[in-house]
Amino acid sequence: MVQDSIRILQAQGHKATRPRKLVLEILEEMDRPLSPYDIQGVLRQRGKYLNHVTIYRVLDILCSLNLAHKMLSSGGFVRCSLDMAEGCHRFMVCQHCGAIREFADKELCQGENEFARNFGFHAEHHHSELAGLCSRCYRK
Amino acid sequence: MVQDSIRILQAQGHKATRPRKLVLEILEEMDRPLSPYDIQGVLRQRGKYLNHVTIYRVLDILCSLNLAHKMLSSGGFVRCSLDMAEGCHRFMVCQHCGAIREFADKELCQGENEFARNFGFHAEHHHSELAGLCSRCYRK
């Protein structure tokens, strides 16, 4: 919830400002990875405005506190989504329509962790992208 | 091997040019994901030169033929590596020293495929990044 994130922000010495509340609201409501300009667009539709620089900075803070997570989308720009599964971010990206859907799974993480440990690597965060076709585009 | 890739290029109607050979050589030799400017830098050290636009275009072709694979690195730019494991690209990225190491595993892919199929999604390519600490940095 937005209130929880705000509380964490404040506990870390950050202020509870209008831009931060707005960005958190949009991220929670849309429930999919959004770019800074996506967020600005949603706000514009609602007659609200935030400078893109501000959005970048809000997202940076959210990510630094692990409240959100960045992914680099195929367009080559950043998208952010709230961190719901503690360091496990898996995305299904449809190569046809571009739809992005996020999921999480602890067993997959464990499997990856074991594999990495064979190389002496200690994994903390998991980010995975599956490129393929979503159910709708597959039928065509 | 570079020669094999060149042969595939030619079979698809592309020419075997100096820039394409050079890029393939560097990718094979360095054996880690490289950005276009990384590649240009390595060449420069050897007294050779390729325009960055050319490198971008060579990488695009290699990726379109599945000879290489693009990843969007944490710096926000593209890195490419040769495709050794047919659509399975897993990276361990050390958060401390920045080292990137690639691995592949069919079982992990199968696990992800099954999970995705529950959502009606048909996965073709896997790209995964584990952020954590490499063996050297973990000891410190």
Added chain:
DNA sequence: ATCGTTGCAAAACCTTTGCACCAAT
């Protein structure tokens, strides 16, 4: 009142496009 935040302008950076020249076939 203080000090972190925001917005604006401008810069920096990566990537793409247009076009004339060049080179592999």
Added chain:
DNA sequence: ATTGGTGCAAAGGTTTTGCAACGAT
């Protein structure tokens, strides 16, 4: 000779930086 490929210049788009004004505490 033909056709695709390269290099250059310039544009496009995303992200970052510097700074004055603002606002949460």
